[in-house]
Amino acid sequence: MKHAMAMVSLAAVLVHPQLSSAAQAGQARRTTQTAQPPDLSGYWLGSYCVGLQNIETAKGVIVEPASGKIPYRPEMAAKAKDNTANHMADEPELHCFMSGVPHVMYVQFGFQIIQSRQSVAMAWDFMNAYRIIPTDGRPHIPAAIKLFQGDSVGRWEGTTLVVDTTNQNDRTWLDTTGNFHSDAIHVVERFTLADANTIRYEATIEDPNTFTGPWKVTETFRRIAKPDYEQLEFACVEGNRDLQHYTEQAGGTAKSQPR
Amino acid sequence: MKRALAGWVVTIVVAAATVIAAGAQSRQSYAPPKTADGQPDLQGIWQVLNTSAAWNLEPHTASWGVPAGLGVIADPPDRMIPYQPAAMARKRENFQNRDAADPLAKCYKPGVPRLTYLPFPFQIVQSPQLVTIFYEYIHNYRTIHLNRATHLEGIDFWNGDSIGHWEGNTLVVDVANFNDETWFDRAGNFHSDALHVVERYTRTDANTITYEAAIEDPKVFTRPWKMSLPLVLHREPNFRLLEYECQAYAEDAAKESKK
Numbered sequence: 001m002k003h004a005m006a007m008v009s010l011a012a013v014l015v016h017p018q019l020s021s022a023a024q025a026g027q028a029r030r031t032t033q034t035a036q037p038p039d040l041s042g043y044w045l046g047s048y049c050v051g052l053q054n055i056e057t058a059k060g061v062i063v064e065p066a067s068g069k070i071p072y073r074p075e076m077a078a079k080a081k082d083n084t085a086n087h088m089a090d091e092p093e094l095h096c097f098m099s100g101v102p103h104v105m106y107v108q109f110g111f112q113i114i115q116s117r118q119s120v121a122m123a124w125d126f127m128n129a130y131r132i133i134p135t136d137g138r139p140h141i142p143a144a145i146k147l148f149q150g151d152s153v154g155r156w157e158g159t160t161l162v163v164d165t166t167n168q169n170d171r172t173w174l175d176t177t178g179n180f181h182s183d184a185i186h187v188v189e190r191f192t193l194a195d196a197n198t199i200r201y202e203a204t205i206e207d208p209n210t211f212t213g214p215w216k217v218t219e220t221f222r223r224i225a226k227p228d229y230e231q232l233e234f235a236c237v238e239g240n241r242d243l244q245h246y247t248e249q250a251g252g253t254a255k256s257q258p259r
Numbered sequence: 260m261k262r263a264l265a266g267w268v269v270t271i272v273v274a275a276a277t278v279i280a281a282g283a284q285s286r287q288s289y290a291p292p293k294t295a296d297g298q299p300d301l302q303g304i305w306q307v308l309n310t311s312a313a314w315n316l317e318p319h320t321a322s323w324g325v326p327a328g329l330g331v332i333a334d335p336p337d338r339m340i341p342y343q344p345a346a347m348a349r350k351r352e353n354f355q356n357r358d359a360a361d362p363l364a365k366c367y368k369p370g371v372p373r374l375t376y377l378p379f380p381f382q383i384v385q386s387p388q389l390v391t392i393f394y395e396y397i398h399n400y401r402t403i404h405l406n407r408a409t410h411l412e413g414i415d416f417w418n419g420d421s422i423g424h425w426e427g428n429t430l431v432v433d434v435a436n437f438n439d440e441t442w443f444d445r446a447g448n449f450h451s452d453a454l455h456v457v458e459r460y461t462r463t464d465a466n467t468i469t470y471e472a473a474i475e476d477p478k479v480f481t482r483p484w485k486m487s488l489p490l491v492l493h494r495e496p497n498f499r500l501l502e503y504e505c506q507a508y509a510e511d512a513a514k515e516s517k518k
Contacts, residue, residue, distance in 0.1 A: 041386060095506060095507070095510065096506050097504065097506070097507055098398060098502075098504070114384050114386050114389070114391055116302065116384060116385075116386075117295075119384070121384050121391065121393065123391065123393070123400055123402075127398075128398060128399060128400060129398060130393055130398060130400050132382060132384075132393060132499070132500060134499065138497045139497070141499065141501075145501065147501060147502045148502055148504055148507075149398075149502070151499075171507065230402070230404070230407075231402065232414075232416070233368075233401075233416040233417060233418055235367075235368060235417055237365070237366045237367060237397075237505075237506045238367050238368065238417060238440075
């Protein structure tokens, strides 16, 4: 991201050689966005109405590597298996945690985009989660801050919204089966308006603590066109009974295995 | 130290009172900026200046960890909430049990208007049909529908159902369909499911929204009452909402105490 930003600034300076100060470069960066970015605003629905349970077995999600498998480092593959076998009571959504990036793009129900000149806000039905992605050229927040949804900054490349996300904590999973990442995860997402009612989505994921190299997922969002469609309130903590279905041994609250 | 703290609290309260007075004076004259579609522009990240309202809306002396407050109730003139006798008894009971009984102690949604004056920032985003408010506290967001004239039927929400319209430069939000599980503050001030709130957001200068909430609930109060308090714009460069994930931190604390 830093490289990309530097390149954009450099391009601006080349186009306007009279501009030299940092403040002027900032101004020039805006003027290089000559074309009006497309408006992604509206209600959208992905392909996984029941949520993404397993990112590897769900067809067509992982497009790189060609195997469709997450390129775990060997010891990390073992940890993912252990999560599935022994730690399902730690599954983050069970605890009403937000899903993290890119998992949040694969949750059940729809989401909403509200786009303005300075930011692209995304608000989900599920978990009442949201992301506010500034597109004003600002840098990431200090590395000491870790967030469930990370820190996202966006920029327009023609008709594509490119979002760079860092500062995620290691408390979210990549699906609900135990595939995971560390707090070194770095995600670059691309949202492209393919036609008025379709957004093509892809995300490149890297995390040197967990994976041997970058890998890529894709998804398609279709516009929810019902004129009176609304998102309602989602209360998770307030009614959560999930942990009653796991024994104390498995991290839940049940004294014995519920039927 | 105690004196120093008291002095600090008085300074804040006096500052708040000054801002309220200034807001009232300039309300008629200030012309707020407009959005692209011509609505008064409330967009930005805002936060309450009065840090004592979240503890107790009524005038109160300081206590351990709680700053004193002149109260934010603008009507009735005695600045006290006009409880019916039985409701007053319940309020006293709530106050006695507040540490455990406060819905916020269980990480529940704060309800309206309490989410406004919690000591956390929130971001207002506008589109022609909707005003969306994203709150940092427990990643709560609410949608104010400018495109719907009546409340939904037969469904209640922790944060109620919000419909809005503009009266001059004031966003007027009618909020109904509440449950009876939220409080107004930490002091145990409460309502029933008959609660009806009318909020008024007026940008009274570039850095201030004067916020008013008129409250009625014939099951609990003898008459309608009203609160008024200023909200201040965050102007720090690159300021953004972070996260306060109550449920996650509560789990951490519980694990820590088991060690």
